Amino acid sequence: MEVVETIAKIVTLVLSCGALIAGVVKLVSKYKKIEGYGKQIESLEKTVEDLRTSTLAQFQTFAAEQTIQTHVLNAVLDGLQQLGCNHTVPKAKADLEDYLTEQAHKVDKL
Numbered sequence: 001m002e003v004v005e006t007i008a009k010i011v012t013l014v015l016s017c018g019a020l021i022a023g024v025v026k027l028v029s030k031y032k033k034i035e036g037y038g039k040q041i042e043s044l045e046k047t048v049e050d051l052r053t054s055t056l057a058q059f060q061t062f063a064a065e066q067t068i069q070t071h072v073l074n075a076v077l078d079g080l081q082q083l084g085c086n087h088t089v090p091k092a093k094a095d096l097e098d099y100l101t102e103q104a105h106k107v108d109k110l
Contacts, residue, residue: 070100 077093 070096074100 074093074096077089077096080089081093
C-alpha cells in the first residue's frame, strides 16, 4: 500500500507543479501583454505630440498670414480714403483701427 500512496503523492505533486507552472506562464503572458500596451501608449503619446507640434505650426502660420492681411486691408482702406471714397470707408477704417488697438491691449495684459 505504501507504494500506491507514494505514487499518489508523486502524482499530486506533479499535478501541483504543473498547475503552478501554468499559473506562472499565464502571469508572464499577461505581463508581456501589459508591456505591449505600454509600447502602444508610448507610440500614441509620440503621435499626439507630433500632431500638437504640427497644429501649433499651422496656427502660427495662420496668425502671420492674418497679420499681413490686416495690414494690407488697412492700407487699402487708407488708399481708398485718400482717393475720396468717403461713404463707408472712414467708418470701416476706424472700426479696424479700434479693433487692432483693443487686441493690442489684450496682448499686453497677457
